[in-house]
Amino acid sequence: MLKNAKAKLAIILIITGLIGILSIGITTIITLENMVLENNSEIIKTTIIKIEIILCIITLIYIILSIFVGILISKKVIEPSEKLIDASEENVKEVSKQKKQIETMLLHMTDGILAFDMDGKISLTNPAATRLLRIMPEDDTFDKIFGKYNINVNLEKVIYLENWTSTAQRVAIGDNYIYMFFAPLRNEDETPNGVIVVIQDITEHVKLDNMRKEFVADVSHELKTPITSIMGYADTLLEGEYDKQTQEKFLNVIATEARRMAKLVTDLLTLSKYDNDEERTKKAEFDLGDLVKKCQEKLQIEIQKKHHNAECFVTANVPAVYADRDGIERVVLNILSNSIKYTPEKGTIKMYVGYIYNDAYVKIIDNGLGIPEEDLNRIFERFYRVDKSRTREMGGTGLGLSIAKEILDKNNGSIDIKSKKDKGTEVVIRIPIKK
Numbered sequence: 001m002l003k004n005a006k007a008k009l010a011i012i013l014i015i016t017g018l019i020g021i022l023s024i025g026i027t028t029i030i031t032l033e034n035m036v037l038e039n040n041s042e043i044i045k046t047t048i049i050k051i052e053i054i055l056c057i058i059t060l061i062y063i064i065l066s067i068f069v070g071i072l073i074s075k076k077v078i079e080p081s082e083k084l085i086d087a088s089e090e091n092v093k094e095v096s097k098q099k100k101q102i103e104t105m106l107l108h109m110t111d112g113i114l115a116f117d118m119d120g121k122i123s124l125t126n127p128a129a130t131r132l133l134r135i136m137p138e139d140d141t142f143d144k145i146f147g148k149y150n151i152n153v154n155l156e157k158v159i160y161l162e163n164w165t166s167t168a169q170r171v172a173i174g175d176n177y178i179y180m181f182f183a184p185l186r187n188e189d190e191t192p193n194g195v196i197v198v199i200q201d202i203t204e205h206v207k208l209d210n211m212r213k214e215f216v217a218d219v220s221h222e223l224k225t226p227i228t229s230i231m232g233y234a235d236t237l238l239e240g241e242y243d244k245q246t247q248e249k250f251l252n253v254i255a256t257e258a259r260r261m262a263k264l265v266t267d268l269l270t271l272s273k274y275d276n277d278e279e280r281t282k283k284a285e286f287d288l289g290d291l292v293k294k295c296q297e298k299l300q301i302e303i304q305k306k307h308h309n310a311e312c313f314v315t316a317n318v319p320a321v322y323a324d325r326d327g328i329e330r331v332v333l334n335i336l337s338n339s340i341k342y343t344p345e346k347g348t349i350k351m352y353v354g355y356i357y358n359d360a361y362v363k364i365i366d367n368g369l370g371i372p373e374e375d376l377n378r379i380f381e382r383f384y385r386v387d388k389s390r391t392r393e394m395g396g397t398g399l400g401l402s403i404a405k406e407i408l409d410k411n412n413g414s415i416d417i418k419s420k421k422d423k424g425t426e427v428v429i430r431i432p433i434k435k
Protein backbone atom coordinates (compact mmCIF):
# COMPACT_ATOMS: atom_id res chain seq x y z
CA MET A 1 0.00 0.00 0.00
CA LEU A 2 2.76 2.31 1.08
CA LYS A 3 4.95 1.48 -1.95
CA ASN A 4 2.04 2.28 -4.26
CA ALA A 5 1.51 5.66 -2.62
CA LYS A 6 5.19 6.41 -2.95
CA ALA A 7 5.19 5.61 -6.70
CA LYS A 8 2.07 7.69 -7.25
CA LEU A 9 3.59 10.66 -5.42
CA ALA A 10 6.79 10.46 -7.46
CA ILE A 11 4.88 10.26 -10.76
CA ILE A 12 2.64 13.20 -9.80
CA LEU A 13 5.67 15.29 -8.85
CA ILE A 14 7.50 14.48 -12.11
CA ILE A 15 4.40 15.18 -14.22
CA THR A 16 3.72 18.50 -12.44
CA GLY A 17 7.34 19.50 -12.98
CA LEU A 18 7.16 18.50 -16.63
CA ILE A 19 3.90 20.39 -17.15
CA GLY A 20 5.53 23.45 -15.52
CA ILE A 21 8.63 23.32 -17.69
CA LEU A 22 6.72 22.50 -20.88
CA SER A 23 4.06 25.18 -20.31
CA ILE A 24 6.71 27.92 -19.73
CA GLY A 25 8.63 26.69 -22.80
CA ILE A 26 5.56 26.32 -25.03
CA THR A 27 4.17 29.72 -23.95
CA THR A 28 7.51 31.33 -24.77
CA ILE A 29 7.63 29.56 -28.18
CA ILE A 30 4.03 30.58 -29.02
CA THR A 31 4.77 34.20 -28.09
CA LEU A 32 7.91 34.13 -30.24
CA GLU A 33 6.06 32.49 -33.17
CA ASN A 34 3.44 35.24 -33.00
CA MET A 35 6.26 37.75 -33.23
CA VAL A 36 7.61 35.81 -36.29
CA LEU A 37 4.20 36.03 -37.96
CA GLU A 38 4.16 39.80 -37.37
CA ASN A 39 7.80 40.60 -38.20
CA ASN A 40 9.03 37.52 -40.08
CA SER A 41 12.38 37.97 -38.32
CA GLU A 42 15.09 35.37 -38.98
CA ILE A 43 16.68 36.10 -35.59
CA ILE A 44 13.52 35.21 -33.77
CA LYS A 45 13.21 31.98 -35.84
CA THR A 46 16.68 30.83 -34.81
CA THR A 47 15.94 31.89 -31.19
CA ILE A 48 12.83 29.64 -31.28
CA ILE A 49 14.92 26.68 -32.45
CA LYS A 50 17.49 27.40 -29.72
CA ILE A 51 14.76 27.65 -27.12
CA GLU A 52 13.28 24.36 -28.33
CA ILE A 53 16.66 22.63 -28.03
CA ILE A 54 17.21 24.15 -24.55
CA LEU A 55 13.70 23.05 -23.59
CA CYS A 56 14.46 19.47 -24.63
CA ILE A 57 17.73 19.49 -22.69
CA ILE A 58 16.09 21.01 -19.58
CA THR A 59 13.27 18.41 -19.76
CA LEU A 60 15.83 15.61 -20.08
CA ILE A 61 17.94 16.94 -17.19
CA TYR A 62 14.76 17.39 -15.17
CA ILE A 63 13.68 13.80 -15.75
CA ILE A 64 17.15 12.43 -14.90
CA LEU A 65 17.37 14.64 -11.80
CA SER A 66 13.88 13.65 -10.64
CA ILE A 67 14.72 9.97 -10.98
CA PHE A 68 17.98 10.48 -9.11
CA VAL A 69 16.35 12.54 -6.32
CA GLY A 70 13.49 9.99 -6.19
CA ILE A 71 15.89 7.11 -5.69
CA LEU A 72 17.80 9.10 -3.07
CA ILE A 73 14.65 10.00 -1.10
CA SER A 74 13.35 6.46 -1.35
CA LYS A 75 16.65 5.01 -0.06
CA LYS A 76 17.29 7.52 2.72
CA VAL A 77 13.82 8.34 3.96
CA ILE A 78 11.00 6.14 2.72
CA GLU A 79 12.59 2.70 3.01
CA PRO A 80 13.76 3.13 6.63
CA SER A 81 10.40 4.54 7.67
CA GLU A 82 8.70 1.72 5.79
CA LYS A 83 10.78 -0.80 7.73
CA LEU A 84 9.86 0.98 10.92
CA ILE A 85 6.16 0.83 10.06
CA ASP A 86 6.46 -2.84 9.06
CA ALA A 87 8.16 -3.62 12.36
CA SER A 88 5.56 -1.78 14.39
CA GLU A 89 2.76 -3.50 12.45
CA GLU A 90 4.45 -6.81 13.36
CA ASN A 91 4.65 -5.69 16.98
CA VAL A 92 0.99 -4.75 17.07
CA LYS A 93 0.11 -8.20 15.65
CA GLU A 94 2.34 -9.94 18.22
CA VAL A 95 0.88 -7.91 21.09
CA SER A 96 -2.70 -8.64 20.02
CA LYS A 97 -1.82 -12.33 19.62
CA GLN A 98 -0.39 -12.39 23.14
CA LYS A 99 -3.43 -10.50 24.42
CA LYS A 100 -5.72 -13.11 22.85
CA GLN A 101 -3.66 -15.91 24.41
CA ILE A 102 -3.84 -14.33 27.86
CA GLU A 103 -7.59 -13.75 27.47
CA THR A 104 -8.14 -17.42 26.52
CA MET A 105 -5.97 -18.56 29.42
CA LEU A 106 -7.89 -16.40 31.89
CA LEU A 107 -11.19 -17.63 30.47
CA HIS A 108 -10.41 -21.31 30.92
CA MET A 109 -8.29 -21.18 34.06
CA THR A 110 -9.69 -23.02 37.07
CA ASP A 111 -8.04 -20.48 39.35
CA GLY A 112 -9.64 -17.09 39.66
CA ILE A 113 -7.73 -13.90 38.86
CA LEU A 114 -8.76 -10.39 39.90
CA ALA A 115 -6.81 -7.18 39.40
CA PHE A 116 -7.64 -3.80 40.95
CA ASP A 117 -6.35 -0.32 40.19
CA MET A 118 -5.15 2.10 42.88
CA ASP A 119 -8.73 3.21 43.56
CA GLY A 120 -9.80 -0.36 44.21
CA LYS A 121 -11.81 -0.65 40.99
CA ILE A 122 -11.70 -3.98 39.13
CA SER A 123 -9.37 -3.75 36.14
CA LEU A 124 -9.35 -7.44 35.20
CA THR A 125 -11.35 -10.50 36.12
CA ASN A 126 -12.04 -14.01 34.85
CA PRO A 127 -15.07 -16.35 35.06
CA ALA A 128 -13.44 -18.54 37.73
CA ALA A 129 -13.03 -15.53 40.04
CA THR A 130 -16.67 -14.53 39.52
CA ARG A 131 -17.83 -18.06 40.25
CA LEU A 132 -15.57 -18.78 43.24
CA LEU A 133 -16.20 -15.47 45.02
CA ARG A 134 -19.83 -15.27 43.85
CA ILE A 135 -19.23 -11.78 42.47
CA MET A 136 -22.42 -9.94 41.45
CA PRO A 137 -22.51 -7.28 38.72
CA GLU A 138 -22.75 -4.55 41.39
CA ASP A 139 -19.61 -5.81 43.16
CA ASP A 140 -17.11 -3.71 41.25
CA THR A 141 -14.61 -2.68 43.91
CA PHE A 142 -12.11 -4.34 46.21
CA ASP A 143 -14.10 -3.41 49.33
CA LYS A 144 -17.44 -4.59 47.94
CA ILE A 145 -15.99 -7.96 46.94
CA PHE A 146 -13.88 -8.76 50.00
CA GLY A 147 -15.96 -6.84 52.55
CA LYS A 148 -18.48 -9.68 52.44
CA TYR A 149 -15.99 -12.14 53.88
CA ASN A 150 -14.55 -11.87 57.31
CA ILE A 151 -10.92 -11.45 56.28
CA ASN A 152 -8.22 -9.19 57.52
CA VAL A 153 -7.10 -7.49 54.32
CA ASN A 154 -7.50 -4.13 52.61
CA LEU A 155 -6.15 -2.50 49.50
CA GLU A 156 -3.81 -0.05 51.26
CA LYS A 157 -2.35 -2.77 53.41
CA VAL A 158 -1.52 -4.92 50.40
CA ILE A 159 -0.05 -2.00 48.46
CA TYR A 160 1.89 -0.12 51.12
CA LEU A 161 2.43 -2.18 54.22
CA GLU A 162 3.22 -5.52 52.74
CA ASN A 163 6.17 -4.18 50.85
CA TRP A 164 6.89 -6.77 48.19
CA THR A 165 5.39 -9.47 50.32
CA SER A 166 2.03 -11.09 49.78
CA THR A 167 -0.93 -11.92 51.94
CA ALA A 168 -2.74 -15.23 51.85
CA GLN A 169 -6.21 -15.81 53.26
CA ARG A 170 -8.42 -18.86 53.56
CA VAL A 171 -12.22 -18.56 53.77
CA ALA A 172 -15.20 -20.85 53.66
CA ILE A 173 -17.76 -19.73 51.09
CA GLY A 174 -20.85 -21.93 51.22
CA ASP A 175 -19.60 -25.50 51.06
CA ASN A 176 -16.32 -24.49 49.45
CA TYR A 177 -12.97 -23.57 50.89
CA ILE A 178 -11.29 -20.75 49.04
CA TYR A 179 -7.67 -19.69 49.20
CA MET A 180 -6.85 -16.09 48.23
CA PHE A 181 -3.44 -14.74 47.50
CA PHE A 182 -2.99 -10.93 47.42
CA ALA A 183 0.06 -9.27 45.90
CA PRO A 184 0.88 -5.68 44.96
CA LEU A 185 1.22 -4.74 41.29
CA ARG A 186 4.03 -2.33 40.45
CA ASN A 187 5.13 -0.20 37.52
CA GLU A 188 8.59 -0.48 35.99
CA ASP A 189 9.81 2.31 38.26
CA GLU A 190 8.53 0.37 41.29
CA THR A 191 5.65 2.75 42.01
CA PRO A 192 2.51 0.93 43.12
CA ASN A 193 -0.06 0.33 40.41
CA GLY A 194 -2.72 -1.82 42.00
CA VAL A 195 -3.35 -5.23 43.47
CA ILE A 196 -3.65 -8.70 41.98
CA VAL A 197 -5.58 -11.51 43.68
CA VAL A 198 -5.27 -15.20 42.81
CA ILE A 199 -8.20 -17.33 43.99
CA GLN A 200 -8.06 -21.11 44.33
CA ASP A 201 -10.72 -23.67 45.20
CA ILE A 202 -9.09 -25.88 47.83
CA THR A 203 -12.27 -27.73 48.88
CA GLU A 204 -11.03 -31.15 47.71
CA HIS A 205 -7.69 -30.56 49.37
CA VAL A 206 -9.33 -29.59 52.69
CA LYS A 207 -11.68 -32.58 52.50
CA LEU A 208 -8.79 -34.96 51.88
CA ASP A 209 -6.86 -33.38 54.70
CA ASN A 210 -9.82 -33.80 57.05
CA MET A 211 -10.25 -37.40 55.93
CA ARG A 212 -6.60 -38.08 56.65
CA LYS A 213 -6.90 -36.51 60.11
CA GLU A 214 -10.06 -38.49 60.81
CA PHE A 215 -8.36 -41.67 59.62
CA VAL A 216 -5.40 -41.15 61.97
CA ALA A 217 -7.79 -40.42 64.84
CA ASP A 218 -9.86 -43.53 64.00
CA VAL A 219 -6.80 -45.80 63.81
CA SER A 220 -5.47 -44.48 67.11
CA HIS A 221 -8.86 -44.96 68.73
CA GLU A 222 -9.29 -48.48 67.33
CA LEU A 223 -5.84 -49.50 68.58
CA LYS A 224 -6.20 -47.80 71.93
CA THR A 225 -9.26 -49.84 73.00
CA PRO A 226 -7.61 -53.29 72.78
CA ILE A 227 -4.30 -51.95 74.12
CA THR A 228 -5.99 -50.51 77.21
CA SER A 229 -7.72 -53.82 77.77
CA ILE A 230 -4.52 -55.86 77.32
CA MET A 231 -2.55 -53.59 79.65
CA GLY A 232 -5.29 -53.64 82.27
CA TYR A 233 -5.59 -57.42 82.40
CA ALA A 234 -1.82 -57.99 82.19
CA ASP A 235 -1.18 -55.56 85.09
CA THR A 236 -3.92 -57.18 87.17
CA LEU A 237 -2.40 -60.60 86.57
CA LEU A 238 1.07 -59.32 87.53
CA GLU A 239 -0.09 -57.61 90.70
CA GLY A 240 -2.21 -60.28 92.39
CA GLU A 241 -2.43 -63.96 93.13
CA TYR A 242 -5.31 -65.45 91.17
CA ASP A 243 -6.60 -68.96 90.86
CA LYS A 244 -6.01 -70.90 87.64
CA GLN A 245 -9.56 -70.28 86.36
CA THR A 246 -9.40 -66.49 86.73
CA GLN A 247 -5.93 -66.42 85.21
CA GLU A 248 -7.21 -68.31 82.19
CA LYS A 249 -10.15 -65.93 81.84
CA PHE A 250 -7.86 -62.89 81.90
CA LEU A 251 -5.39 -64.48 79.49
CA ASN A 252 -8.24 -65.25 77.10
CA VAL A 253 -9.25 -61.59 77.03
CA ILE A 254 -5.64 -60.62 76.37
CA ALA A 255 -5.37 -63.15 73.53
CA THR A 256 -8.68 -62.02 71.93
CA GLU A 257 -7.74 -58.35 72.12
CA ALA A 258 -4.28 -59.06 70.72
CA ARG A 259 -5.86 -60.97 67.81
CA ARG A 260 -8.21 -58.06 67.16
CA MET A 261 -5.23 -55.70 67.02
CA ALA A 262 -3.43 -58.07 64.69
CA LYS A 263 -6.49 -58.20 62.39
CA LEU A 264 -6.79 -54.43 62.42
CA VAL A 265 -3.14 -53.99 61.52
CA THR A 266 -3.39 -56.64 58.76
CA ASP A 267 -6.47 -54.91 57.33
CA LEU A 268 -4.72 -51.54 57.46
CA LEU A 269 -1.69 -52.95 55.69
CA THR A 270 -3.92 -54.47 53.01
CA LEU A 271 -5.65 -51.13 52.49
CA SER A 272 -2.39 -49.25 52.31
CA LYS A 273 -1.04 -51.77 49.79
CA TYR A 274 -4.06 -51.19 47.54
CA ASP A 275 -3.81 -47.43 48.11
CA ASN A 276 -0.18 -47.42 47.03
CA ASP A 277 -1.00 -49.60 44.04
CA GLU A 278 1.57 -52.05 45.38
CA GLU A 279 -0.87 -54.90 45.24
CA ARG A 280 -0.65 -55.26 41.49
CA THR A 281 -3.64 -57.30 40.49
CA LYS A 282 -2.26 -60.60 39.31
CA LYS A 283 -5.23 -61.44 37.14
CA ALA A 284 -6.01 -64.98 36.09
CA GLU A 285 -8.90 -67.07 34.84
CA PHE A 286 -10.84 -68.98 37.50
CA ASP A 287 -14.21 -70.49 38.29
CA LEU A 288 -16.28 -68.25 40.56
CA GLY A 289 -18.62 -71.08 41.67
CA ASP A 290 -15.65 -73.13 42.94
CA LEU A 291 -14.28 -70.11 44.78
CA VAL A 292 -17.56 -69.38 46.59
CA LYS A 293 -17.92 -73.04 47.63
CA LYS A 294 -14.35 -73.03 48.98
CA CYS A 295 -15.10 -69.87 50.98
CA GLN A 296 -18.15 -71.55 52.46
CA GLU A 297 -15.99 -74.52 53.47
CA LYS A 298 -13.44 -72.21 55.10
CA LEU A 299 -16.16 -70.62 57.22
CA GLN A 300 -18.04 -73.86 57.94
CA ILE A 301 -16.97 -73.90 61.61
CA GLU A 302 -18.40 -70.39 62.18
CA ILE A 303 -21.58 -71.33 60.31
CA GLN A 304 -22.04 -74.41 62.48
CA LYS A 305 -21.26 -72.52 65.70
CA LYS A 306 -24.28 -70.29 65.02
CA HIS A 307 -26.40 -73.13 63.60
CA HIS A 308 -27.02 -71.22 60.37
CA ASN A 309 -28.54 -72.88 57.37
CA ALA A 310 -26.16 -71.91 54.52
CA GLU A 311 -26.65 -73.00 50.93
CA CYS A 312 -24.81 -72.27 47.71
CA PHE A 313 -26.47 -72.35 44.25
CA VAL A 314 -24.35 -72.15 41.13
CA THR A 315 -26.01 -71.57 37.73
CA ALA A 316 -24.80 -74.04 35.10
CA ASN A 317 -22.10 -72.91 32.66
CA VAL A 318 -20.98 -69.70 34.38
CA PRO A 319 -18.04 -68.57 32.22
CA ALA A 320 -14.64 -68.24 33.91
CA VAL A 321 -13.93 -64.79 35.32
CA TYR A 322 -10.71 -62.89 34.79
CA ALA A 323 -9.58 -61.25 38.03
CA ASP A 324 -7.22 -61.34 41.01
CA ARG A 325 -8.28 -64.61 42.65
CA ASP A 326 -6.86 -63.90 46.14
CA GLY A 327 -8.48 -60.48 46.19
CA ILE A 328 -11.91 -61.83 45.17
CA GLU A 329 -11.59 -64.61 47.75
CA ARG A 330 -10.94 -62.01 50.43
CA VAL A 331 -14.07 -60.10 49.31
CA VAL A 332 -16.34 -63.18 49.35
CA LEU A 333 -14.96 -64.28 52.74
CA ASN A 334 -15.67 -60.84 54.15
CA ILE A 335 -19.24 -60.69 52.84
CA LEU A 336 -20.02 -64.22 53.96
CA SER A 337 -18.50 -63.75 57.42
CA ASN A 338 -20.53 -60.52 57.81
CA SER A 339 -23.68 -62.50 57.05
CA ILE A 340 -22.65 -65.10 59.63
CA LYS A 341 -21.74 -62.46 62.23
CA TYR A 342 -24.71 -60.16 61.77
CA THR A 343 -27.38 -62.86 61.58
CA PRO A 344 -28.75 -64.22 64.86
CA GLU A 345 -28.47 -67.98 65.46
CA LYS A 346 -30.32 -70.37 63.18
CA GLY A 347 -30.37 -67.84 60.36
CA THR A 348 -30.59 -68.56 56.65
CA ILE A 349 -27.76 -67.62 54.33
CA LYS A 350 -28.05 -68.20 50.58
CA MET A 351 -25.32 -67.79 48.02
CA TYR A 352 -26.00 -67.57 44.29
CA VAL A 353 -23.42 -67.59 41.51
CA GLY A 354 -24.51 -66.73 37.98
CA TYR A 355 -23.84 -64.36 35.08
CA ILE A 356 -25.48 -61.61 33.08
CA TYR A 357 -24.00 -60.16 29.86
CA ASN A 358 -20.28 -59.72 30.44
CA ASP A 359 -20.31 -60.08 34.21
CA ALA A 360 -20.40 -63.01 36.57
CA TYR A 361 -22.00 -62.29 39.93
CA VAL A 362 -22.12 -63.58 43.49
CA LYS A 363 -25.21 -62.75 45.51
CA ILE A 364 -25.16 -63.43 49.27
CA ILE A 365 -28.48 -63.06 51.08
CA ASP A 366 -29.07 -63.36 54.81
CA ASN A 367 -32.10 -62.85 57.05
CA GLY A 368 -30.10 -61.17 59.81
CA LEU A 369 -30.00 -57.82 61.59
CA GLY A 370 -29.96 -55.76 58.41
CA ILE A 371 -28.59 -52.25 58.03
CA PRO A 372 -30.72 -49.15 58.71
CA GLU A 373 -31.30 -47.05 55.61
CA GLU A 374 -29.45 -44.01 56.97
CA ASP A 375 -26.26 -46.09 57.39
CA LEU A 376 -26.44 -47.81 54.05
CA ASN A 377 -24.59 -45.25 51.96
CA ARG A 378 -21.79 -44.90 54.51
CA ILE A 379 -21.11 -48.59 54.83
CA PHE A 380 -18.10 -48.50 52.46
CA GLU A 381 -16.33 -45.79 54.46
CA ARG A 382 -13.27 -46.83 56.40
CA PHE A 383 -14.08 -47.76 60.03
CA TYR A 384 -17.78 -47.21 59.49
CA ARG A 385 -19.83 -49.59 61.59
CA VAL A 386 -23.55 -49.49 62.14
CA ASP A 387 -23.41 -50.10 65.85
CA LYS A 388 -19.86 -49.46 67.01
CA SER A 389 -19.87 -51.26 70.34
CA ARG A 390 -21.88 -54.26 69.14
CA THR A 391 -19.88 -54.84 65.99
CA ARG A 392 -16.61 -54.37 67.83
CA GLU A 393 -17.65 -57.13 70.19
CA MET A 394 -18.17 -59.30 67.15
CA GLY A 395 -14.59 -58.67 66.13
CA GLY A 396 -15.33 -56.25 63.30
CA THR A 397 -12.86 -53.55 62.29
CA GLY A 398 -15.16 -51.63 59.98
CA LEU A 399 -12.56 -51.97 57.22
CA GLY A 400 -13.85 -55.12 55.48
CA LEU A 401 -16.27 -53.50 53.04
CA SER A 402 -13.96 -50.61 52.18
CA ILE A 403 -11.26 -53.15 51.32
CA ALA A 404 -13.82 -55.14 49.30
CA LYS A 405 -14.75 -52.05 47.30
CA GLU A 406 -11.11 -51.21 46.70
CA ILE A 407 -10.39 -54.74 45.43
CA LEU A 408 -13.43 -54.78 43.12
CA ASP A 409 -12.51 -51.36 41.73
CA LYS A 410 -9.06 -52.69 40.87
CA ASN A 411 -10.69 -55.66 39.11
CA ASN A 412 -13.21 -53.59 37.13
CA GLY A 413 -15.97 -55.09 39.21
CA SER A 414 -18.61 -53.61 41.51
CA ILE A 415 -20.36 -54.17 44.83
CA ASP A 416 -23.95 -53.28 45.81
CA ILE A 417 -25.77 -53.71 49.07
CA LYS A 418 -29.51 -53.80 49.68
CA SER A 419 -30.71 -54.15 53.23
CA LYS A 420 -33.66 -53.68 55.55
CA LYS A 421 -33.27 -53.35 59.28
CA ASP A 422 -34.30 -56.54 61.11
CA LYS A 423 -35.16 -58.21 57.80
CA GLY A 424 -31.83 -59.03 56.22
CA THR A 425 -29.15 -58.03 53.77
CA GLU A 426 -28.35 -58.78 50.14
CA VAL A 427 -24.87 -58.13 48.78
CA VAL A 428 -24.09 -58.50 45.06
CA ILE A 429 -20.63 -58.38 43.56
CA ARG A 430 -19.98 -58.37 39.82
CA ILE A 431 -16.75 -59.40 38.14
CA PRO A 432 -16.00 -59.27 34.41
CA ILE A 433 -15.86 -62.64 32.64
CA LYS A 434 -12.92 -63.68 30.46
CA LYS A 435 -13.68 -62.47 26.92
Ligand code: ADP
Nearest residue numbers: 338342370385386391396397398399400401425
Ligand atom coordinates in the same frame (compact mmCIF):
# COMPACT_ATOMS: atom_id res chain seq x y z
P1 ADP B 1 -16.72 -55.13 59.97
O1 ADP B 1 -15.33 -55.57 60.01
O2 ADP B 1 -17.13 -54.27 61.12
O3 ADP B 1 -17.68 -56.24 59.69
P2 ADP B 1 -17.35 -54.20 57.32
O4 ADP B 1 -16.76 -53.09 56.56
O5 ADP B 1 -17.25 -55.56 56.74
O6 ADP B 1 -16.72 -54.13 58.76
O7 ADP B 1 -18.87 -53.87 57.55
C1 ADP B 1 -19.24 -52.60 57.98
C2 ADP B 1 -20.49 -52.61 58.81
O8 ADP B 1 -21.61 -52.95 58.01
C3 ADP B 1 -20.48 -53.66 59.89
O9 ADP B 1 -19.89 -53.17 61.04
C4 ADP B 1 -21.95 -53.93 60.09
O10 ADP B 1 -22.49 -53.00 60.98
C5 ADP B 1 -22.56 -53.69 58.73
N1 ADP B 1 -22.83 -54.93 57.97
C6 ADP B 1 -22.07 -55.49 57.01
N2 ADP B 1 -22.62 -56.62 56.52
C7 ADP B 1 -23.78 -56.80 57.21
C8 ADP B 1 -24.81 -57.79 57.18
N3 ADP B 1 -24.77 -58.84 56.35
N4 ADP B 1 -25.86 -57.63 58.02
C9 ADP B 1 -25.90 -56.58 58.86
N5 ADP B 1 -24.97 -55.60 58.95
C10 ADP B 1 -23.90 -55.71 58.14
